[in-house]
Each structure stands twice: as structure tokens, then as C-alpha cells.
Amino acid sequence: MSFHKEPKNDTQHQNHLDGATKILNSDLQEEASRAGLDNTLQNWIQDIKDANNPEFHQIVTDLQDLKAHFGSGTLDKSIIKRLLNRLGENTVKAAVFAENPNTAERVTKLGEALLAASKGVQSNETTPAQDLAEDSAANK
Numbered sequence: 518m519s520f521h522k523e524p525k526n527d528t529q530h531q532n533h534l535d536g537a538t539k540i541l542n543s544d545l546q547e548e549a550s551r552a553g554l555d556n557t558l559q560n561w562i563q564d565i566k567d568a569n570n571p572e573f574h575q576i577v578t579d580l581q582d583l584k585a586h587f588g589s590g591t592l593d594k595s596i597i598k599r600l601l602n603r604l605g606e607n608t609v610k611a612a613v614f615a616e617n618p619n620t621a622e623r624v625t626k627l628g629e630a631l632l633a634a635s636k637g638v639q640s641n642e643t644t645p646a647q648d649l650a651e652d653s654a655a656n657k
Contacts, residue, residue: 527617534561534623558584570614579604598638605631
């Protein structure tokens, strides 16, 4: 007798995709300080691994790198920008593998949100301390 997890249904995948897209459309730096981003990335990584498609290997690798980077406490914007851009390109391409049209549409939207987020990340012209000081000053 073998035990295995029930496969996730399309609705669960679509909810994870919607959650990831929502985070990307908000303030990523603010989201990075919350546990929600880590959980969202972990769900996303697991969903892609569950698909068991070798075409998704780079996406999984980049997501794991992004998750580790956000968890490190030291944010290098050039790394984040590069990872988000490559994730966006590969996610848009991955939409063709979705069997459900609603899932395919969400995958495409997520890829577009990743690309937009990568364009929104500024280069490392300031230090994290300067960024924090600027953020603090802006919130006063």
C-alpha cells in the first residue's frame, strides 16, 4: 500500500498564482519583510515542482534563489532585478504548458507582473542604510 499526497487542483494553483501576482503588484520591499512573501514563494516553488516538467527547472532554481535572497536580510537590487526578469520571461513561456485556460491566463499575468516588477527595481546606487533612511523620511 502506498501513500501519496493528493494532487492540487487547478483552483489551488490559480489561487497561488493570484497571490504571487498580487504581491508583485505591491511594494516588494515592504512584502520582503513579511512572512507572506516567503510562504508565497514556497507555495509557488512546490506547485512548479509538482508539475514535474524539466522545462521548469530554471524557474524553480531562480525562485529558490529569490526566496533565499529575500530571506538573507541583505537585498542586492541588481540580483533581484536579474532574477525577476528571467523569471518573468520563463514564466510567460511556461504558460503554454498549462492545461486549463484559466491557469494559462494567470501564468501569463504572473510572468507579465514579474517583468514589470523587474523594471521597477532600481540599481544599487544607494546602500540599504540609505534606502532605509529615505523610506523613513518619506513616511514622516
